[in-house]
Amino acid sequence: MSAAGPIAVTGATGYVGSRVARRLADAGVPQRLLVRDAARAPQLDGAEVVTIPDLAAEDAVRDALRGASTLFLVPAHEAPDRVDGHAATIRAAVAAGVGRIVYLSFVGAREDATFTLVRDHWATEELVRRAGLAWTFVRMNLYTDFLTAMAGQDGVLRGPAGHGRFTPVVRDDVAAACAAVLTGSGHDGRAYDIVGPERLTMDDVAATIARVTGRSVVFQDETDEEARASRAHYGAPEWELRAWISTYVAIRDGSLDLASPDFATLVGRPATSLAEHLAAD
Numbered sequence: 001m002s003a004a005g006p007i008a009v010t011g012a013t014g015y016v017g018s019r020v021a022r023r024l025a026d027a028g029v030p031q032r033l034l035v036r037d038a039a040r041a042p043q044l045d046g047a048e049v050v051t052i053p054d055l056a057a058e059d060a061v062r063d064a065l066r067g068a069s070t071l072f073l074v075p076a077h078e079a080p081d082r083v084d085g086h087a088a089t090i091r092a093a094v095a096a097g098v099g100r101i102v103y104l105s106f107v108g109a110r111e112d113a114t115f116t117l118v119r120d121h122w123a124t125e126e127l128v129r130r131a132g133l134a135w136t137f138v139r140m141n142l143y144t145d146f147l148t149a150m151a152g153q154d155g156v157l158r159g160p161a162g163h164g165r166f167t168p169v170v171r172d173d174v175a176a177a178c179a180a181v182l183t184g185s186g187h188d189g190r191a192y193d194i195v196g197p198e199r200l201t202m203d204d205v206a207a208t209i210a211r212v213t214g215r216s217v218v219f220q221d222e223t224d225e226e227a228r229a230s231r232a233h234y235g236a237p238e239w240e241l242r243a244w245i246s247t248y249v250a251i252r253d254g255s256l257d258l259a260s261p262d263f264a265t266l267v268g269r270p271a272t273s274l275a276e277h278l279a280a281d
C-alpha cells in the first residue's frame with residue numbers, strides 16, 4: 001500500500017460520495033474519484049477522476065485503485081447481485097495493495113436483518129473483514145431526507161411500521177461522519193452507528209412533517225398483506241417489493257431503533273433532527 005497515496009472514493013457522482021469528496025477537498029486531502037461517468041464527477045481541487053465501468057468490473061477497479069492508500073466504498077444501487085459487485089471491488093482493492101477499506105454500511109448489519117437490504121451490508125462487511133486489510137464500517141440508518149417522499153400524493157404515509165421507533169439520519173450527516181473517519185486516525189477495526197438524534201414513530205414523522213411544512217400528512221399503519229397490495233401497482237420485482245415492505249417491518253420490530261453517541265463523537269456536534277432538516281430544506 002501507499003500510505004501517502006490518495007483516498008479512492010466510489011459513488012462520487014451521488015449524494016453521500018460527492019459530499020464526502022467535497023469535505024476531503026476542503027481538508028486538502030488528495031483523492032481519486034472512481035466514477036462511471038466522468039462528466040458527472042464533481043470538480044474538486046486535489047481530486048483526480050478515473051472512470052470505471054462498474055464496481056463489478058474487477059480488473060478496471062484494480063487498475064483504478066493502484067497507489068491508493070484507502071478505499072471509501074459507497075454501496076452500489078440496490079440490486080439482487082449488488083454483493084457480487086462489492087466482492088469484485090474488495091478483491092480489486094486487495095490486488096491493488098490498498099491498505100484500508102472504509103465501507104458505508106447500515107445499522108444492525110446481520111445475516112438475518114429484518115430490512116432485507118441490510119443483509120447485503122452484512123455480507124459486504126464479512127467480505128471486508130476477511131480481506132485482511134484495515135477496515136472501518138460507518139453504519140447509516142434510514143435517511144431522514146427520504147421520509148417526506150414516502151408519503152403519497154394523498155399525504156398518507158402508509159406501511160406496516162406500527163408504533164415502532166427508529167432513528168433516521170440526515171444524508172449530509174452521514175457524509176460528515178464518513179469524512180471524519182477518512183481524515184482521522186484510530187478508527188481501524190471499528191464500526192460506528194451513525195443515527196439521528198430522535199427515536200421517532202411513523203406517527204411522529206407524519207406529525208413533524210405536517211407541523212414544519214404545513215402539508216397535511218398522516219401515518220396509516222398497514223398489515224404486511226395490505227402493504228403488498230397497496231404497492232402492487234408499481235409492478236416492482238419481488239426482491240424490491242420485499243425490501244420496501246421490510247423497511248417498515250424493521251421499524252415495527254425495533255431493528256432500526258438505535259441510539260448512539262458515535263456521530264457527535266466523530267463530528268463534534270449533535271446530529272440533525274427531522275424538524276431541523278425540513279426547516280433547512
Ligand SMILES: NC(=O)c1ccc[n+]([C@@H]2O[C@H](COP(=O)([O-])OP(=O)(O)OC[C@H]3O[C@@H](n4cnc5c(N)ncnc54)[C@H](OP(=O)(O)O)[C@@H]3O)[C@@H](O)[C@H]2O)c1
Pocket residue numbers: 010011012013014015016017035036037053054055056074075076077078085140141142143146171
Ligand atoms: N440509508 C438509506 O435510507 C438509503 C437509501 C437509499 C440508498 N441507500 C444506499 O446508500 C448508498 C449511498 O447513498 P446516496 O444517497 O449517496 O446514493 P446516490 O445518490 O444514489 O449515489 C449512489 C452512487 O453510487 C454509484 N453507484 C451505484 N451503483 C454502482 C455500481 N454498480 N457501480 C459503480 N458505482 C455505482 C452511483 O453512480 P452513478 O451516478 O453512475 O449511478 C452514485 O455515484 C446508495 O448507493 C444505496 O446503496 C441508503
